[in-house]
Structure formats: C-alpha cells, structure tokens
Amino acid sequence: MKACVKLDLRKAYDTVNRDFLCHLMAAMGFSETWVDRVRECITSPTFSVLIQGIPYGFFGRSRGLRQGDPLSPYLFTLVMEYFTCLMDIAVHRERIVPIYSRVSPVVSHLIYADDLLVLLRPSMRGMRELAAVMEEFGQLSGLRLNRDKSKVYFSSSCTLKEERALELGVEKGDLPVKYLGVPLSVNYAKDRDCQSLVDFAQRRVEGWQAAGLSFGGRIELVRSVISAIALFWLQSIMVPLATIRKIEGICAKFIWHGGIHAISWEQLCRPRKEGGVGLRSLVSVREATGIKLAWRFLQGDSLWSAWMTSRYLRGRNFWVCEIDNNFSVSFKHILRNRPVLRTAMRRRMREGGETDLWLDPWISGQSLLEILGPQRDGVAYRGLTCRHIIRGGVWRPEAYRFTAPLGEEIRQVQITPTALSDVWIWAPPGRSLGAGEFRFSSCYDLVRTHFDDIEEYDLSGGKGLPGKCNCLYTNWCWAGYLLGTDCFGSEFLSLTLSVFYVRQRLNPLGTCSFSAMWRGASGQSRAGDTWEGLEGSVTSEKSLSGLVIAGARSRAGLGVLD
Template sequence: MRPSMRGMRELAGVMEEFGQLSGLRLNSNKSKVYFNNSCTLKEERALELGVEKGDLPVKYLGVPLSVNYAKDRDCQSLVDFAQRRVEGWQAAGLSFGGRIELVRSVISAIALFWLQSIMVPLATIRKIEGICAKFIWHGGIHAISWEQLCRPRKEGGVGLRSLVSVREAAGIKLAWRFLQGGSLWSAWMSSRYLRGRNFWVCEIDNNFSVAFKHILRNRPVLRKAIRRKMREGGETDLWLDPWIAGQSLLEILGPQTDGVAYRGLTCRHIIRGGVWRPEEYRFTAQLGGEIRQVQITHAILTDAWVWAPPGSTEGAGEFRFSSCYDLVRPHFDEIEEYDFIWGKGLARKMQLSAYKLVLGRMLTRDRLLRFGVHVPDPKCVLCETENESIGHLFFQCHVAWSIWAEQSRRYLGGVGRERDFREILKWIGDCRGQEQSWARRARLRLAASVWHVWRESNRRIYEGLTTPPVGILHNIESDVLVMSP
C-alpha cells in the first residue's frame, strides 16, 4: 500500500477492526512496519500506525526480505550455514559417497528453499558450490569438476543439482505461478503492472518491481514448457497468446502481417460447436492444420495453461520442479557404461570407484605427477615393472589381470583377450547368447575387481600391507556373495 498518512490511518483501522472481529490484537511491542526506499518521513508514518519502524532487509523464516535485489552480504548467513555444516562433518571420516549424500540432502535442500524464496546472487551460489566441492574432495585435488558431478547419472554425473540451474528453475516456477493466477498475489501483480496489457508482449519497465522483472525475463523459457488447453477459447487472445505449439499468431505470421483483423479477438471466434473453424478467417491450410491440433476439451471450466515440457510425461499437466530443472540444465550425451557403474546390487563404494574409472579420474601415479604432486616412484606397486596409469592398472598389469582372468575363467565360462576395461565391457555386452543375468553378474564381478585392485594398490602405498592374489580373490568372492541376489 502507499505509505501516506491516510494510508497508515486506514491500515490502523483495518487492524483494529480485525482485532474486534477475531479477538487477535496487534502487539505494538512485537510489531514493526517496513517502508521502501521511496518513502519519506518514515518515523512519522510508523508513529501514525503505532508500531516501531523496521529496517530492510529483514529475515523471515531465515531468508532476507527486501524491496531490492538481495546482495551477496545479505545472503552471508546461507554461506555460513554451509560452512558450519561442512566443518562439523569433516571429522566424521565419511566416504566419498557419504559426502555426496550429505551435500545432496542437507546443503542443497536448504539452498533450494532459499532459491525458491528470493533471487540469491550468483556470487553467493558460487561460494556455496565451492564449499561443497572442497568438502567432497577433502580439500585436496578435485579429480572431477563440480559441473561434471552435477550431471544426471546417465550423463556421467552423480545426480547432484547445479545450484545455478536451480536458480533458473526457481525463476521459471515463479513465472508459472503468476501465469496460473488464482491467488491474491498474482491478481495484485497483474493489476499493478500489466494493467490490461498482454503478459506475453508486455515490455519491461524500470518502474516494475524486482520480482515482476524477473517473471517477465523468464517468459522465453516458460513458453517452451507449456501448452494451451481450450474449452471455449474466450480466455485466449487469438493474436498475442502463444497457443499454437508455443507460438502466437503474431510470431507465426510475422510482424509485417497486417493483424488488424485479429487484434482484440479471442479464440472463441474460430470455434463453432466445439470444433475449430480456422477457414472463416482465411488461414492457410498448413496453419489451419496446426490450429486443429490444439485440444478442445469440456473437462476444464475455462481455457488453461498446462505444464508440458518437451519429453516429459510426468504429472499430467501439473507443475513439477524436477521437470522444470531438467528444462534449464545443460544436457549431455548418455554414457555407455551406465549399467556398469550404477548396476543393481553393486555396493556404493564400488559404484564410485567404477564411476571414477569410467571418467578416467582415478588418481593414479601418472596423474598425480601431472598435478605436480611429488611421487617417489612412478612404477605400479603391484607388478613393479611399468609406470602406474589407469590403462596399466586396469588391466595391463599382469597381477591385476590375473585376478580378473581367474574370476572370468571360474564364473563366466571363459576369458576374453581384452585387457582394457572398456574392451572387457564391450566383450560382456557382445555375449548376446548369454542370459541377461549373466551380463549383470559379469559387470558386478568386473566392478568388484576394479575396487579391490585399487584398494590393494593403495594399501601397499599408504599402509605397507600386501595381500596375495589368492587373498584378493577371496575378498572379491565374499563381496560378490553379499551383493548377489
């Protein structure tokens, strides 16, 4: 409301009347009133209302609220929260998988709440992502980038969400809520800023609020994820609304087209008896065909926008934040080794070692040297003949190869000639005559072999302990028995 003296008196009257009707009285000692920057004589206005003047930003449910964009310093409490959590977890001796899960379930969840409440600055988001990445890698070498970790599993990530993309998705959600209407907030925003103008073509004005500018900037992405359902067409602007496969008639016919004949009309003008009649307005046959593909239904009370992002089948028109996030995040090709990494029954520790192997990010001695880490001897500690690398360890090394070959001979009915793990995976996939359960067991044994070979290498380096191949095979068999159905 406008912060005039008259407005303050009217607000005080409303609060008094509310107290008389409900019995809930305003406690002036616990209440504050907040003004935007354009208001003058704030103290006098607060005195008229009978409460203390507050200063913005103010925290509500832990989130800073302000009439302006939130600044990095306003969101420092979110950064501090992430830092405190991480410091408390550091001493817990968590595994790589455990650290991933804590970031996903705690820090990302709190950040999601903030991002859906206010526009968190990118600088703040980068700080939080940096804290998470440092925690995941124990402050050491980041073997896999944060951007890679934030991909879906099928695209080579671990399923974390990029907070930058979450921020974009939250903006789309806000625009969707406004477009849907039905709330006091959306009605007020519409009357305040649109004032009868069409939402899809309204230009951004400097006098618009931060939130409404944010809504309008998200229109191009929003229109990719929605479609129009028609009942009678009376609520849909024939010329300006993007009701034809996400496009408006203005966009399809072009601004050079004389649209005078269509302006001010609704889609009701080309619907007769519940059927499209585009020929009455001399549309081309092709455009008429596209118009007829727009659904007319009597299952809804009025024309409505439905949530229908490309490739999504969930929710039957209802908004889903997951599909909204998928709409704005970067997309990558799916990896062929998905079943090998995330196969059913595979222990978490083995999934993550397989994941690092597939990406080529295991910190073998050759990679440590490239990172500038001092390595006394670059040779493989298993065979002590060749320099250690991912290709050598899996499975050019004769010790590692003997472990895999013995398993393959005992349980898989033979040994292929391949000594590279990708070629071994290809060999498993090419055994079409085998049952699907055989391929799953083969991938499981391969992943178990990778983990135990890597573990043995590290035990010899850091603990000075050695397990003979027979003992390693026994350990693999014990793990496989636990993981097998």
C-alpha cells in the same frame, strides 16, 4: 507514503485462550458436538516433570495448544482468522488504509502461522488504529504482541518516522529484513544480504566430521541439507550469482575433504548416466526457479498472480509485453523466461474464450502473429479469442480464410468441450503430456547442460547399485578418462590390485570379498585363485571397475549385465 509492519506474537501456541477458541468455532458454524470434542482434546492433557530423572506429579494447563499435536495448526489458523476479520472491518471503515491501486486487489496483511506482515499507509491515525486492533485481538485470543521483536519499515518518502513508530508502540527497522527465513528488500538482493545463507552452509559443513564420512555420505549430506536449503531461498528471492558460487565452493571443498578436487563441481553435477553423481548445479537451479515462478504466474489462481497482473500488465498480453524499467526485479525475471517457458507449455483448449487468437502461443508454442507476421488487410488483433473460430466444439479456421496447411495445424489442437476455462499444461519436450502437472525435475532438465551418456553406466546398472558404489564408480570412470592410454591404465590396475592386496593381506585371495566379486564378474572358480593371476585375467573388453561392479551386482542378486 508506505509502511510494512512485521509483528511478532509472544509465545503464540502457549497462550491461546481456549474458551475464545470454542466460542469462535461456534460462531463460525461448527456443530456443538464437534466443538465439545475439540474442547475435550485441548483441555484433557496433563503433564509431569523430571527431577533428577524421576517423574513427579501430573498437572494440567489452563490455556494454550500443544505444539506437535496434528490438530493444533488448524485450530491456530482459526484463531488467526479472527485477526483477519478485525483487519477487514478496520479497512472497510477506513480506519486503516492498505496499500493498493485502483485496479489491484486489496492486500492489507499477510499471515503465515504466527508471522504477520501488515501493509498500510502510515498515517498517525492508521498507526493508532492498528495498535488498537492488536490490543483487542490480544485481550480476546490471548495472543499478545511482542513489542521487542516487532518492527515497522517505512518507505524513503515517509517523514516523521520515529513519531509514527511511537504511535504503534514498536521500533523503526531498516531493510532488508528477514521474513520466513529469507531477506526482504525493495531492491535486488545483494551478496551481503544473502550472507546468512553462506554462513549456514559453512556452519553445517564445519559440524560434520568429513574425515569419518565416505565420499557417498558427503555427497548425500550436500544433496539433502545444503542444496535443499539453497533451493528454498532460490524459490523465494533472486539470490546473486556470487552467493551461489560461494556455496558451491563450500560444498566442493567439503566433498573432497579439503584436498585436491579430482572431479570438478560441474562434472559432479551431471546425472549419473552422464558421468556425475546426481547433484544439481545451483546456477541451473536458479534458472529453473525463474521458470517455475513464470509458470505459477500464468496459472492465475493465486492472490500473488492477480496482484502482479494488475500491477504490471494492466491489460497488456503477457507474451508480447516489453520489459519496463519500472517493473520489479522478480517480474523482469519472469518475462525473461518466456522463450524457455513457451517450449515447455501447451494450451489445453476448452471454450477458447480465455485464449488470445493472435498473441497467445497456442499452436505448437507459436502465436498466429508469429506464424503469419503483421497483417496488412486491417485485421484487428485485440479482443479476438479462439472462440471466434470454434463452432460446436469443432475448429472452423476457414472463417478467417487461413491457408490450408495452417488450418490443418490448427485442427491438430485438441478441444475438450467443457464449461471450464482454457488452461496451460506442462508439456516439456521429450515427455508425454500426461496430466500436464508441473514437475521441477523436468524444469531443471530444460535449463541444465546436457552431455552424452557414458557406456560404463550401462555396465554398472545405474540405479541398481547403492549410492556409495555409484560414487566410487564415478571416481573410477573419471580416473580412467584422465589416464587415457593403455599403459597408464595398466599401472592404475596394478596399483588398485596392490591396495586390495594390502587390505586383505591377512586373508587368502579365495576367501576375501574382493575375490568373490571378481569371480562373479569373470566366471572364475575358487580353485587356483592367486593374486598374481588376477591381474592377468583382465582383458581389454572389460575394465577393472566394470568387473568389480558386475561382480557386486552378482553378489547382490541383480545379475551380471552383458
């Protein structure tokens, strides 16, 4: 039997007992001077209220921390550390039995700010003891349990669920449950579980007045708001493809203001130099987040990584472990990303004791077993590390009678003689090794579809122009692509000039902003400018869009590109 308890604290920041906080800091070893300074910071503020626009009175408060104060999150973390101490004592005395196996780390609870998850075996005694821990914590710290918003979730094998929930004093809930903004479930997230993400995107675009925004403005809103929230979800759970398609459809409809989609979503999601507007395809982002998850797992520096390793690998090598039906959805996703991951990683060798000699891909993304194939001379694969062929910080591949070409390739792997462990570094193709730090942009570049660079991008100057001009230029590029022939291009040119003429009909050509851009691109003088002669000045070497972009660069002081 297993249970997960989601606990909600009532008005967390506003009810912290200040005296308890100061005593706790002193018990943790903070100096008396530092404790006094913190006490002064949290007790000195006073407040006033506005009544019909007029401020009245200044009064203090006897408890709580100010929200928005940069010091408050750190002080609140210290208060929650006391809850961790109470839980650790209860687990050590076996009053509460957490969920763990013989080889996995003990995880009794998770805390993020004032959001608590407690994982335990839901015996009657365990539920009573957890209620006692929360009561003691509330009396001392001032942080009381909000029983109306707290829930307990039981596994399917658990019996007497209502009675066990009654012992804790909270209601029984049903999965999936939302935690930190994303749904948690024991199974693969379904489309209906992620409907709140679709609803969020729909509410956002309905609140924005698309008619009053430029094309570039709508692109920027999609990139900075909807895509950012979707990225948060994708880095947390496996969002179904059906949900992603719905969100992309909402974004595309908003960008084109409900009209005809002149450019497809896939083309908009290309980089600017490839003819797009720089948006990211959420389908490709979904694949990239899986690679990022696998990268974090290999780093092995987190409680999550240690728990997953002990739970699923159990002594097996990550690179050759076969996918088991008993693995979780997230771990299966990690293993499926191994082929792409090994092309973007390199092993930074130090002592060699943490690198499997035969199974780890430490030679240009390949393992010795892949290079040599299964050996028939009784070579033992297990237990051998690269330390066995390193002597004095130098490779000694002749110890295992490797062939000369392979031995030379092994010597190309650089050794950094330190007492630290071997590590994986991020080194995707086409990028310098640098510090080997992970970059999501390069991870996304690994999985997205690549296209040829467009020649017009060099003419526009790429990042030299504002985003609004780049979006307009993208529209023109695709319009020219669709028109195709010179005769259609000529008609498009005439139409464009007519539009400019209508908009500038009250201004002579020599004084309008369009003519100034045109002169900057074509080198014409102000004298003799006419609308009739303007169309004839366009040659086959430069398109209308190219001339206008070049003129805009000239006016902005960026110079005209050759």
